[in-house]
Amino acid sequence: MSRTDAVTRILFEAFSVAEVRLFYVLGYGAIAIFCYGVYVQIRKYWRGAALQLEGSLWSRLGDMAAKVLNHRTIDRRDPAAGGAHRLIFYGFVLLFLGTTTITLQYDILEPLFGIQFWQGKFYLWFSLVLDAAGVALIGGLAYMMYRRGWLALPKLDYARPDRLPEDPDFNRPQYRREDWAFLWTLMIIGLTGYLLEAARLVWLQARPDVWDTRWWSPVGALIAEGMSALGLTAHGGGSLRHGLWWFHGLIALVFIALIPFTKVKHIFTAAASLMVRDPLAAQRLARVPESQARPGAAKITDLNWKQLLNLDACTKCGRCHEACPATAVGAPLSPRDVILSLREFANATLESGVLPAAAELDIHGKAPGQVAMETLWSCRTCMACVEICPVAVEHVPIIVQMRRKLVEDGAMDPLLAKTLQTIHKTGNSFGESKRKRGGWSKSLPFPVKDARKEPVDVLWFVGDYASFDPRNQKVTQLFASLLHEAGVDFGILYDGESNAGNDVRRVGEEGLYEVLANANVAALKGATFKTIVTTDPHSYNTIRNEYPDFGGKYPIQHYTSFVKQLFASGSLRVTQPLKYRTTFHDPCHLGRFNKGYEAPREVLKLLGCELVEMGRSRANSFCCGAGGGRIWIPDPVGSEKPAQNRIKEAAAIPGLEVYVVSCPKDLTMFEDALKTTGNEGKFVVKELIELIREAIPERRAAALPA
Ligand code: SF4
Numbered sequence: 001m002s003r004t005d006a007v008t009r010i011l012f013e014a015f016s017v018a019e020v021r022l023f024y025v026l027g028y029g030a031i032a033i034f035c036y037g038v039y040v041q042i043r044k045y046w047r048g049a050a051l052q053l054e055g056s057l058w059s060r061l062g063d064m065a066a067k068v069l070n071h072r073t074i075d076r077r078d079p080a081a082g083g084a085h086r087l088i089f090y091g092f093v094l095l096f097l098g099t100t101t102i103t104l105q106y107d108i109l110e111p112l113f114g115i116q117f118w119q120g121k122f123y124l125w126f127s128l129v130l131d132a133a134g135v136a137l138i139g140g141l142a143y144m145m146y147r148r149g150w151l152a153l154p155k156l157d158y159a160r161p162d163r164l165p166e167d168p169d170f171n172r173p174q175y176r177r178e179d180w181a182f183l184w185t186l187m188i189i190g191l192t193g194y195l196l197e198a199a200r201l202v203w204l205q206a207r208p209d210v211w212d213t214r215w216w217s218p219v220g221a222l223i224a225e226g227m228s229a230l231g232l233t234a235h236g237g238g239s240l241r242h243g244l245w246w247f248h249g250l251i252a253l254v255f256i257a258l259i260p261f262t263k264v265k266h267i268f269t270a271a272a273s274l275m276v277r278d279p280l281a282a283q284r285l286a287r288v289p290e291s292q293a294r295p296g297a298a299k300i301t302d303l304n305w306k307q308l309l310n311l312d313a314c315t316k317c318g319r320c321h322e323a324c325p326a327t328a329v330g331a332p333l334s335p336r337d338v339i340l341s342l343r344e345f346a347n348a349t350l351e352s353g354v355l356p357a358a359a360e361l362d363i364h365g366k367a368p369g370q371v372a373m374e375t376l377w378s379c380r381t382c383m384a385c386v387e388i389c390p391v392a393v394e395h396v397p398i399i400v401q402m403r404r405k406l407v408e409d410g411a412m413d414p415l416l417a418k419t420l421q422t423i424h425k426t427g428n429s430f431g432e433s434k435r436k437r438g439g440w441s442k443s444l445p446f447p448v449k450d451a452r453k454e455p456v457d458v459l460w461f462v463g464d465y466a467s468f469d470p471r472n473q474k475v476t477q478l479f480a481s482l483l484h485e486a487g488v489d490f491g492i493l494y495d496g497e498s499n500a501g502n503d504v505r506r507v508g509e510e511g512l513y514e515v516l517a518n519a520n521v522a523a524l525k526g527a528t529f530k531t532i533v534t535t536d537p538h539s540y541n542t543i544r545n546e547y548p549d550f551g552g553k554y555p556i557q558h559y560t561s562f563v564k565q566l567f568a569s570g571s572l573r574v575t576q577p578l579k580y581r582t583t584f585h586d587p588c589h590l591g592r593f594n595k596g597y598e599a600p601r602e603v604l605k606l607l608g609c610e611l612v613e614m615g616r617s618r619a620n621s622f623c624c625g626a627g628g629g630r631i632w633i634p635d636p637v638g639s640e641k642p643a644q645n646r647i648k649e650a651a652a653i654p655g656l657e658v659y660v661v662s663c664p665k666d667l668t669m670f671e672d673a674l675k676t677t678g679n680e681g682k683f684v685v686k687e688l689i690e691l692i693r694e695a696i697p698e699r700r701a702a703a704l705p706a
């Protein structure tokens with residue numbers, strides 16, 4: 001037998017029987033505490049409302065495994081953190097598997113079946129792999145420490161915008177302590193693993209099978225050489241190994257026992273959260289279950305089990321905090337803090353053996369763990385938080401569910417309440433008579449078909465802003481003229497169209513949303529058409545993703561992709577290329593919600609424009625501030641508005657001529673912000689439709705009213 005064949009893992013050598021027994025007792029104790037902790041967490045989730053998941057378990061499992069293994073969600077917009085986490089993850093997993101296989105051989109296969117595999121070449125290769133895994137783990141941890149300790153990234157600052165500095169939960173130093181304890185515990189486990197290995201080599205230096213193969217554990221061997229050079233004897237190495245073995249082993253056992261009670265549980269909860277994620281979490285909100293007497297979430301137990309699990313998945317990475325437009329302009333909202341507050345609340349109330357009385361489960365308010373009304377109304381439901389969260393926390397459905405309760409109680413801004421009443425009465429947010437909805441078409445030199453009376457190829461769902469707002473009406477007329485000139489057979493619903501309800505739903509007025517959705521679905525059912533085209537991304541989202549739940553499943557396109565097709569088919573041709581230096585603002589409901597990133601950019605290119613991207617573009621686009629019903633709620637006087645923040649970003653582009661939008665609400669918000677930020681005259685805000693019309697001008701003068 002060669003020396004290589006003889007080499008094997010030294011486990012309990014030189015330990016007394018009592019010590020071995022003690023270690024097993026402690027090991028089983030740690031596992032028992034771990035299992036109890038898992039039980040407490042599952043009981044907590046069980047106390048949430050019921051939810052039936054859609055889709056197959058296997059595809060969910062596969063999707064989750066792919067995301068966990070490729071780390072794609074962690075890499076996004078922070079590749080350094082993704083890389084470091086990848087090192088920690090793979091280092092930890094390999095070391096964990098190494099420990100597990102030792103247990104497998106020594107406690108199961110060898111005593112029961114006499115099988116030994118932890119020796120010879122297998123052992124040496126595994127030693128090498130585990131040594132490398134240790135380097136990866138320690139390297140990743142060191143970088144994470146550097147981020148927290150030296151880079152002092154704002155997203156990792158736990159000061160919260162929804163509390164005053166004098167509030168007890170303003171700064172939450174316990175989170176910082178927890179983060180550091182987590183990093184240092186793993187670091188100590190990793191470092192003592194190497195020291196232990198080195199001490200073992202020094203101790204057994206007289207055994208050729210151990211010493212001659214030491215470079216299969218290069219880091220341990222290097223440290224062992226150092227220890228020997230410093231005068232550590234074999235006897236000293238044995239004593240050191242003995243002490244380190246217990247130190248390393250006990251820390252590892254405490255780590256295992258505390259997994260379900262600390263941040264470490266994200267190892268499981270993050271994976272579970274990814275597995276149960278809803279790819280349409282913000283795009284398609286859930287209906288109020290029939291079993292629920294009052295809509296919305298008033299108590300922590302009104303959140304469903306998946307939402308409670310989401311709370312535990314949060315790793316406090318701060319990406320949602322960084323992406324949130326409300327946080328950016330100093331509004332009292334951080335999506336991260338909503339999640340952390342509710343998590344604190346859930347842990348305090350649902351982890352105890354006996355469920356507290358209903359009054360103690362109220363999640364609305366300003367006490368620690370509760371969420372304030374101002375916080376909930378600050379949300380634009382822009383989905384930036386949901387989109388960037390690496391562990392699939394779904395903030396928007398939680399916020400809207402809590403808003404439903406506020407709406408039920410009438411706890412909202414008076415202007416918002418008035419607008420909702422107006423929509424209820426007239427079917428639009430402008431309070432105009434229904435009959436005026438198609439009024440913009442009267443001054444066109446051609447008739448616009450009534451799709452309820454005659455079949456059309458394209459049913460154009462116009463939306464409130466494009467129908468009633470005077471500035472947007474001009475754009476609406478331009479679009480009609482483009483369709484007309486392109487020979488598109490189109491029509492509208494006239495007074496059969498109501499507000500699509502997208503924002504009403506995100507305000508939390510579910511009853512009114514159902515009225516609007518049912519009315520529109522009924523009107524659409526009465527029309528004959530091949531496809532819907534809409535100029536309003538908000539309408540686009542709800543018709544595309546939410547109307548199917550109300551019996552209305554239709555092919556629908558945003559105008560940008562439809563126009564792109566008209567160009568491709570030759571129905572529209574650019575005759576006067578534009579040479580503008582432009583930037584494009586991705587509307588939340590077209591871009592993030594429905595991934596409509598390419599068509600508007602391609603159209604801009606076709607028009608001959610130069611496109612300069614803003615730093616925050618595509619999925620990272622910055623909301624104009626109008627979403628989630630915020631267009632109907634006045635912003636606090638003196639505070640910056642998201643649209644102003646955005647216009648300042650665009651203003652930094654040298655030589656910018658046109659800030660291009662493709663949403664009626666964006667046109668309103670950004671034209672206003674252009675004035676209030678003092679950028680009027682430097683560049684202009686234009687609807688993409690206006691640029692298209694400008695690039696195809698021949699028949700415009702004859703076709704449209706001045
Ligand atoms: S949806 Fe937008 S505004 Fe609301 S919390 Fe998320 S990022 Fe902030």
Ligand code: SF4
Binds near residue numbers: 339
């Ligand atoms: S909710 Fe998601 S994005 Fe936000 S801090 Fe937690 S893990 Fe990060």
